[in-house]
Amino acid sequence: MPSLNYRWQDLPGILGLAGFYGLLAKVVLNYFSASGNVTLIWFSGGLGLAVLLQKGLRYWPGIFIGAFAAGLMVDDPLLLSASIAVGNTLESVCAAYLLKRNPRFSVSLSEPQHFLWLALIGIICSVLSAGIGPWSLWLAGFVATEHVAETALHWWMADLFGIIFTTPLLLIWHDWPNNWFRINRLPETLLFVGFTILSGQVLFFDWFVTQLSFTPLPYWTFFFIFWGAMRFGRHGVALALAITAFQALYGAAHHIGRFAYDLEESDLFNFWMYMAILSSCSVILALTVHKNRQVAQGLLESERRLKAIIDTSPTPLALNDDQQNILLLSPAFIKIFGYTLADIPTLADWWLLAYPEPVYRNWVAETWQQRLAAAKLSEDHQFEAMEISVRCKNGETRIALVSAHPLGVSFADTHLVSLHDITELKKSEKAVLESNQLLQTVLETLPIRVFWKDRDSRYLGCNALFASDAGQPSSRDLIGKDDNQLNWREQAAIYQADDRQVIVSGVGKLAYEEPQSTPDGNTIWLRTSKIPLRNSEHETIGVLGIYEDISENKAREDALAQSVSLLMATLEATADGILVVSLQRQIVSYNQRFFDLWQLPNTAVGEDKDDTTLLHLAVKQLKTPTSFSIKSRHSTITRIKKVTT
Template structure:
């Protein structure tokens, strides 16, 4: 098999162009071999200067291993010219060829670059192809010369040493120029290159070609060639180092052979061996320095490219150094981050990103600190403060960098502005919420029309009874009013249920009882579902969760609408939609929405949570419902799962983590707890401020039998009354009013009459703006939601009056105690 492979290689080599290249290699090998043999120091066949090894190695690396027959032919002709026998010449040629082939194979195996621009390339050339592989020829060649009777056995060891030195210098001095100059190109600094080459040649000639220098001075002058070689390596890379080494080696060998230079002692054989050490050190040093320079240059270029790229990207980027465990110091920030935060880059370099992220949330700061300490990546959404005070929503990816090994030395963070994305998502969520409620609009309208119908009928009946007069008429009117109140109460409950699912921007987190959240969703969908399936509620013990009531209510409503649409119409007795609450094995709150509908196929199942994917006809679905549900649940730290069987129905399961006991709960802007009925009733002066005339008149009629009531429709009018000196014990104030709303009136009164602000009771219809919500969360005053039940309104006024009386008594006691102390 080996012979067959060699024959095939020879056949390939003998084809056309390969044949010419093979002959060219053989000719060049023979020419430089004659030059080397002219310097033979052992038995006329072993020389410390053997350039053919470098020629052969370069040829096999550049043109491929198929040229090895040319190397063999050149070695055979060169050895035969010394007068040895044919078997001896064949053995020596085989050893030289094998060393070159092994060197080329090892270099390719180690992926050595022929441009020698990496330190590892120089190491592979010097150690692998130079020191190791040449050992083959240095052993095989002397062995065949000894077997052929050309080489005496007593000089066998010395011959092996000289042979190896000659091959090594051939690899280190001749191969690099052939490799790096195989693609000729003019240097960018041609004038500098010519000047450096000329100076190196002149200096080398001065050191090795003149006898005038004293031996000590000559040795010292020879060291001047190292800076020249180093300069060539630093300024012109591997090309400069290879050229300088070749020039210095040629001048040094020529001078030493002619008995000149610092290494000349009269014994040429010994002088050449010592000179080769000088040449090897100079060659290795120059090539390593050139490779290191090239690697540094490439690293600087990559760093500059990276810095330019990072500065130019549209996402904000900073790089922070780990100063101490848990503490970072920003060392780089790009222009995009500076623009995003509205701060100059110099100011950003002084910030600790852990504190920058944690200004809004101490828990977030702890998460960032924990990630820094653990050396882990962190992807989080955070609102960063701009210098002008505004907040910008960003998605931050914080990644550790281990620049020096296993320890994390830096962190890189990218900031993507998601403000527009969040606004779009909020609009999509709102649109999907409206779509879900719109799907049930007919049923909701029916649920409102029924109590509205008997409310109107009962009021008409009461009016007719009062017109007729008499005791019987008064009794009938009283019954009609009670019926009207029942209808109004039903309408109030329906509106309250709708508010849960239509509240805008309801992102605050509160402790939510899922068992209390299910009934409103069920009531809204019950009318639309009754023609498709039975609706079953199954409540179990479930922990409260920390979340948004509106968002979680939207998930429940969407899942119920999805279940309703999965059930065909016509046979409500055969189908069922079941809502079940429980606690799973890990302590999480669990809500299952189970239907006996058509089920979901495996092909559809893999895509049901994809945005805009829908199996409904065009115009009947947006494909956003389940995607938004999954997003909402994930934002609450939970998961939304589904299982289904075609023809038997589906089960959607919402799992939410139980609220921790230490969770900080933000109060929701809803009606506060019903105030207790006062122990005593006192008459007070009440100011009613509401822009709805009929509502203001109704409150006046309700309160007037017990209190002195003044009504006004504008916040400005109320302020004018206070300014004019009118005294009020309680102010019932609507929150949403034109011109001056309740919050503005509160602030104005806080300047003019601060004692009145403690007596204000706010009334709201529930359509909160972010400013209104913030105001409600910060003031201690009572907030009632419309429509306010009469007994609640009365109790609120009486409780305020009692609080006022208690405060007055405390003030009197304080004055009395102060007087007693003075006495």
């Protein structure tokens, strides 16, 4: 049993239910009960169940209070009233609980099975009240032992009548019809209500009984029930039943009409049978019509939705059957290809116009039939799409990707054919292919190696020079591999570390030198640059790199360095002091022997490499410094003249 969460807002509803329940019970027991406690009609039970279904089980105190008050109002003892109230409450609570947990039942009461489940649960749960009430009356001395079984049967029939009559009426009219009183429906609504009331007056109030004695009056009600079901749906049937029941009971209470003496003769058994059968058949009829209308409305909406989808779809669509008839062409089909259904009523007409070249037309027709047959034999009925060239009505040629889709078991011989216009896509693919070929040509003519990798340092492409360095026959053989699978696997960790640095930082690493192992086992030197490889959204998706082989330059630099080192060693090893000065009087080179012979400090050569300071220090150590200076200047002038000459 679900938890019951009470709120102060529920109190008016509970008290209102108690008031209506007790008042309705008081009226029934006063006017339609021979003994004052037992009757064949119990509208209060249907009222209580309807409220519990709509508002929730927490409203059960309203049923108990109303039933308890009804017992007191017919002068039942306090304990007897409480016992009967317990039975009535248990019946409604159990029925509501079972119905709410039943997935085949809905409070909307929109399908016949909903009413059937309501009636079935009512048949079962009415036993609770019919078991407690009569036995309580017997224990209190209100019913003789020989009448207990009959009383229990009448009690059960009364509660069941309330469930199959009152509960559907309240559930259906919980939602007020919104189209009865429109201008175009108001006259028919008034006629329906008026004639239903008039029919009841004739049948249950003896209006025109003499003039209409030749007609079977009890069957008139079925005409208005049918009218209500077909034109006003569930609400019309429920209203007609309510009017009929009210008029019949009013006539019975005043001893007129068809059931004038039914209370005295059979305790309203004839009324019970008449209304039970009429109510059950009418509600099932109304719900069947309502369900069929919902299905029809759903199909109509689906058809409209499908038509809207087809009309607004940018993809050309066509419907054709196994007899090769074309049933429908979408607006997109007509717009793109130009043909209408009048131009191509069959596939043969379509093939003749769309594929004017006979050989190609035969290939299309044969391939279409083969793939259609293969799709029917496959488990998933998947049609293998085919690419075709279509001649449009205006003479233009369009490329389309054709696919067919079966429409299910109900339309097994009908196919929805889609012709995706891929003309522009093909043009774009051709342009991209040409651009890639041009780019590849440029890459192949460059004297440098070019490569690009993904974020996991797997190669995505390269030029032929790079593939050759990697020991691969072509650039395609390199795709998907990483540095650990190539000749330079010994340097793979270094290369991949550089890749990660560029990818993570988003900053290129330019013109740095690194070694590389060659296929013959030698090591060469590279000058490498790597930059982030980005997509159209400026996201880093890998790394782009280039490098050039600088091994020869590296060898020349090493040779030059070795020559310079040898020269410097020779200068230092000679016994002569050597000082090399340029024509601009800049000290180019010297050896230590020069400083030792002249007894000069090592600081004599400044950072500017000018020979002025060195010359002054050397002159001070001469015996004839003036003569040396003149000779030195003359020698310098002579050298300048020789160089100039």
